[in-house]
Structure formats: structure tokens, C-alpha cells
Amino acid sequence: EARIEQLEKELSAQKETKKKEQELLTIGGRLQLDYNRFDGAYNAINDGEYGSDIFPRRVRLSAEGERDDLDFTLIMDFSEGDAEILLMRFRYNGFENGPKIKFGRIREDISLDALTSSKDLALIERSAYANTMSPYFRYGVSAYQHFDSGLRYAVGVYKNDAFGSDGKDETSDLSLAISSRLTWSNVYGDGRVLHLGGWHSLRQMDGDILGSSFARGEVRETEVRLLNYSAGGETVAVDQINQYGVEFGWQRDALLIQAEYGEREIETLDSSSPLDGETYEGYYVQASYFLTGESRRFSKGSAKWGSPKGVSNAWEVAARFSSFDASSDSQGTELDTFSLGASYYLNSDVRFMLNYVHSEVSGPGALALVGNEDEGDAITARIHYEF
Numbered sequence: 001e002a003r004i005e006q007l008e009k010e011l012s013a014q015k016e017t018k019k020k021e022q023e024l025l026t027i028g029g030r031l032q033l034d035y036n037r038f039d040g041a042y043n044a045i046n047d048g049e050y051g052s053d054i055f056p057r058r059v060r061l062s063a064e065g066e067r068d069d070l071d072f073t074l075i076m077d078f079s080e081g082d083a084e085i086l087l088m089r090f091r092y093n094g095f096e097n098g099p100k101i102k103f104g105r106i107r108e109d110i111s112l113d114a115l116t117s118s119k120d121l122a123l124i125e126r127s128a129y130a131n132t133m134s135p136y137f138r139y140g141v142s143a144y145q146h147f148d149s150g151l152r153y154a155v156g157v158y159k160n161d162a163f164g165s166d167g168k169d170e171t172s173d174l175s176l177a178i179s180s181r182l183t184w185s186n187v188y189g190d191g192r193v194l195h196l197g198g199w200h201s202l203r204q205m206d207g208d209i210l211g212s213s214f215a216r217g218e219v220r221e222t223e224v225r226l227l228n229y230s231a232g233g234e235t236v237a238v239d240q241i242n243q244y245g246v247e248f249g250w251q252r253d254a255l256l257i258q259a260e261y262g263e264r265e266i267e268t269l270d271s272s273s274p275l276d277g278e279t280y281e282g283y284y285v286q287a288s289y290f291l292t293g294e295s296r297r298f299s300k301g302s303a304k305w306g307s308p309k310g311v312s313n314a315w316e317v318a319a320r321f322s323s324f325d326a327s328s329d330s331q332g333t334e335l336d337t338f339s340l341g342a343s344y345y346l347n348s349d350v351r352f353m354l355n356y357v358h359s360e361v362s363g364p365g366a367l368a369l370v371g372n373e374d375e376g377d378a379i380t381a382r383i384h385y386e387f
Contacts, residue, residue: 025065030119031385032057034220040376041361042222048373053221055079057382058118060086069094072104087137102156103141109154109181110134110199112247112260112304113284120296120306122256122288122318123218123341124355124380128227129282129322131215133201133243133262135162138177144302150187152303155180160203163241164211169204177203183247183303191295195249195258197303205238207269214280214326217359218337219378224370226335227324229280231365233331237269249305251298254290256305259283275328282324291315307348314345327363334363351384 037052056079064073075087088105095101107115113126114134125131135158142156160177161167167175183197212235213225230236245262261283268276288296292315294308308314318341325334341355357378361370 038378042376044370044373099143099145127284127322128215169206175204191253193251203241229326232368284322286320288318349386353382
């Protein structure tokens with residue numbers, strides 16, 4: 001009987017070990033199918049007539065797992081037709097009471113809106129502010145840590161092949177970016193959070209041309225990108241970019257309000273350029289509310305919000321006003337955008353979204369960019385499926 005009991009224990013241990021080995025690798029994915037209909041400034045090259053499109057916004061497969069103190073995540077994106085490595089993150093968790101280290105192709109810790117996963121967005125597209133400021137995923141290494149006091153820091157060094165840079169200088173050495181984010185968050189009960197933060201990013205451009213289009217008007221696949229610093233003028237070779245921003249979030253149960261403000265300063269390669277030392281600035285204010293009473297989840301470890309856990313048969317409404325000024329004395333545009341949206345969560349994996357978006361374009365380069373079509377309207381829709 002003792003021997004049988006011992007064999008049963010050994011068999012149970014083997015089954016548990018096999019189960020853990022099977023759970024070492026997890027496969028998942030994300031499908032987002034979008035429909036857009038737009039006019040005015042969004043379709044200025046066609047005299048503002050209605051345009052429309054249906055397209056896969058995101059088609060992703062992911063694999064993740066862990067062994068000992070190291071975990072990894074790989075995400076491949078197929079939405080553009082070819083396979084692309086979106087994220088390839090290795091993370092070391094072995095420092096007791098110390099930071100976590102990430103390396104590989106990882107998301108830079110810049111902007112609350114930019115850090116929010118696409119599966120958790122309250123509106124279909126992120127703000128023009130986030131799309132201007134964040135380079136999203138880049139190769140590099142970073143460290144981050146959260147404390148019981150609510151403080152969290154993150155600092156990283158990355159290859160800067162964003163914003164028009166090819167990632168190398170004239171000697172084929174890497175062009176680098178150093179980015180950091182410091183936040184404080186107070187979670188004072190279920191669904192109640194106060195969040196404050198700031199971030200900074202210094203990016204070497206090494207004489208590369210700064211990309212002309214900073215962002216779309218928060219509608220994907222339109223004919224014209226409405227936020228353009230060179231409209232009516234010229235692009236410029238840049239030595240480095242200095243970016244910084246502040247962020248705010250406040251949640252009370254079903255209501256979440258968040259806002260950000262930031263600036264981008266450029267140092268041109270030619271110090272006599274009229275754009276040398278030019279500063280571009282932007283902000284947004286956004287509110288979302290669950291009509292069915294759910295609360296978004298706040299992650300202390302990453303200092304950002306996600307969708308409610310176990311959500312089912314839920315309705316959420318959201319509104320955002322964003323503004324970004326990419327103009328100088330003689331060129332560039334300023335973009336103001338208002339978005340209004342509703343989402344239905346069938347369950348945690350299936351979601352239907354519908355947005356109305358209105359944009360207004362101004363600035364010295366507006367005439368060259370959109371002619372007399374200085375306003376645009378769009379209806380956007382999305383089916384989201386997570387597996």
C-alpha cells in the first residue's frame with residue numbers, strides 16, 4: 001500500500017510537470033476588420049468627394065511563454081500582406097525587489113494613449129498626439145519598476161529608425177534614442193484611480209530628413225494625412241529631436257477621463273534653417289463611460305488602463321477632442337479633431353465599434369495640403385476578435 005501511494009504521488013508529479021511544459025507556450029491572435037467612409041479634407045485630392053474602404057486593420061498571431069526567470073512574447077502582423085515582426089520581447093524577472101529588464105523589439109514607454117493596447121482602446125484610432133509622439137515598437141533594452149508607493153519608472157535605449165531616420169549615422173553607427181517615463185498612481189478602491197505622469201525622449205536623427213506627415217486625422221487609410229509640418233514649404237534635415245509630455249488619468253467606477261500634453265523640439269542639421277529650434281505641440285482630452293456599469297482595469301506594473309475583466313454584453317461610449325500644431329511661420333498645418341464612439345462587448349474576445357470623426361485643418365500650409373477642403377467627416381466601424 002505504501003508503494004502504491006508512492007507511485008501515485010510520482011505519477012501525479014509527472015502529470016503536473018507535463019502540464020507545466022504544455023503551458024510553456026501559448027498561442028493567440030487578434031483580428032480587426034475596419035470600414036471607413038470619409039469626405040472633405042480626408043479626400044481633398046478628389047475634391048472632397050466621399051471615399052470609402054474596407055480593410056484588415058490588424059491581423060496578428062502571437063506566441064508567449066516562460067522558463068525560469070525569463071519570459072518572451074512574439075507578435076507577427078500580417079495586415080499589410082507580408083509578415084512583419086511587430087514585437088519580439090524578452091523579459092527578465094530575476095531581480096528580487098529590483099527592476100524588470102526588457103530587450104528585443106519592444107514598445108517604447110511613451111504616452112499613456114500610445115501604450116494602451118489596440119484591444120483596449122475606447123475609440124477605434126489613437127489620438128493624433130500619440131501617433132505623432134510615439135515610435136511604438138523599436139529594437140532596444142529597457143528597465144522598469146513599480147513601487148508600493150504608486151511610483152513607477154521606466155528608462156530605455158533604442159535604435160531610432162523612426163520619424164524618417166534610417167537608424168544609422170553617416171559612419172553606419174546606430175542612431176539612438178533614450179526614452180524615460182515616470183508615473184505615480186493611486187488606486188483607492190475598486191474602479192477608482194488617480195494617475196499622473198511625465199515622459200521624455202531624446203532621439204538622434206544624424207542628418208536624416210524628418211518625415212513630413214506627423215499623423216492622420218485619426219482615420220486610417222485616407223487619401224490625405226492632415227498633420228504635416230512641411231505642407232506649403234519644405235522638409236528639413238534634422239540633427240536630433242527632443243520630445244516630452246505629461247499625462248493625467250482619473251477613474252471613478254464606469255467613468256474614465258484621461259488627458260495628455262506634449263511638445264517636440266527639432267534641432268536642424270543646418271543651424272541657419274528657419275525651422276531650427278522649432279517647437280510643435282499637441283494635446284487631447286478623452287472620456288469613456290460604461291453604460292452597463294463595468295470598470296476598466298488599471299495595471300500598476302505598466303501604469304495604463306485595459307478593458308474590464310470578464311466583460312460580457314456591455315456598452316461603452318467615448319468622446320475625445322485632440323489638437324496638434326505642426327505649423328511654423330511659413331509652413332505646416334494645425335489639426336483639431338473631435339471623435340465620438342460607441343462599443344458593444346459581446347464578451348471579452350468579441351467587440352463591435354462605431355465612431356464619428358470630424359477634423360478641421362488650418363495653418364499656413366493648409367491651402368497647399370487640402371485646398372479649400374479644410375474640414376472633413378468620417379464614419380468608421382470595426383469588428384474585433386481576440387483568440
